[in-house]
Amino acid sequence: xxxxxxxxxxxxxxxxxxxxxxxxxxxxxxxxxxxxxxxxxxxxxxxxxxxxxxxxxxxxxxxxxxxxxxxxxxxxxxxxxxxxxxxxxxxxxxxxxxxxxxxxxxxxxxxxxxxxxxxxxxxxxxxxxxxxxxxxxxxxxxxxxxx
Numbered sequence: 525x526x527x528x529x530x531x532x533x534x535x536x537x538x539x540x541x542x543x544x545x546x547x548x549x550x551x552x553x554x555x556x557x558x559x560x561x562x563x564x565x566x567x568x569x570x571x572x573x574x575x576x577x578x579x580x581x582x583x584x585x586x587x588x589x590x591x592x593x594x595x596x597x598x599x600x601x602x603x604x605x606x607x608x609x610x611x612x613x614x615x616x617x618x619x620x621x622x623x624x625x626x627x628x629x630x631x632x633x634x635x636x637x638x639x640x641x642x643x644x645x646x647x648x649x650x651x652x653x654x655x656x657x658x659x660x661x662x663x664x665x666x667x668x669x670x671x
Contacts, residue, residue: 530605530606530607530609531605531606532603532604532605532617532621532625533603533604533605533606534601534602534603534625534626535576535601535602535603535604536601536602537599537600537601537602537626537629538599538600538601539597539598539599539633540580540598540599540600541582541596541597541598542596542597542598542633542637543594543595543596543597544593544594544595544637544638544641545588545593545594546592546593546641546642547588547591547592547593547594550588550590550591550592550593552592557590557591557592559585559586559591559646560585560586561583561584561585561586561648562582562583562584562586563581563582563583563648564580564581564582564584565579565580565581565582565618565619565622565623566579566580566582566618567579567580567617567618567622568618569609569614574608574609575604575605575606575607575608576602576603576604576605577602577603577605577614577617577618577622578600578601578602578603579600579601579602579603579618579622579623579626580598580599580600580601581598581599581601581622581623581626581627581630582596582597582598583595583596583597583598583630583634583648584596584597592643593638593641593643595634595637595638595646597630597633597634597637599626599629599630599633601622601625601626603617603622603625605617627650630648631647631648634646634647634648635647635648
């Protein structure tokens with residue numbers, strides 16, 4: 525019996541939300557500043573075409589009380605999986621496959637936005653995908669930079 529790997533194609537990706545605000549009260553320092561972030565993934569397969577799925581990946585920093593800026597970004601994508609996954613396979617695509625496909629676009633956007641804002645680019649680590657339950661992932665020590 526031949527094992528067939530499903531083909532996953534990203535049909536569309538669009539930036540649906542981008543908020544970047546600088547904290548005017550933040551004082552520059554040579555010390556490292558920890559930025560708390562949340563990464564959320566949400567996806568659903570279409571009932572009309574079970575091969576299609578819409579997927580949203582959201583990145584948000586904590587409110588900028590002590591941080592130099594606030595960033596809230598959302599990418600919405602449309603995927604096609606051929607052949608259509610079985611209902612029990614769908615969570616695997618939403619939790620593992622789709623986030624890893626969209627993440628490089630999100631990561632690049634975050635780095636470029638913070639760079640254009642006058643800061644050292646914020647490079648978000650790939651290890652955010654270690655959370656299997658799709659709960660918000662809080663990362664405090666991993667996303668640091670020198671301001």
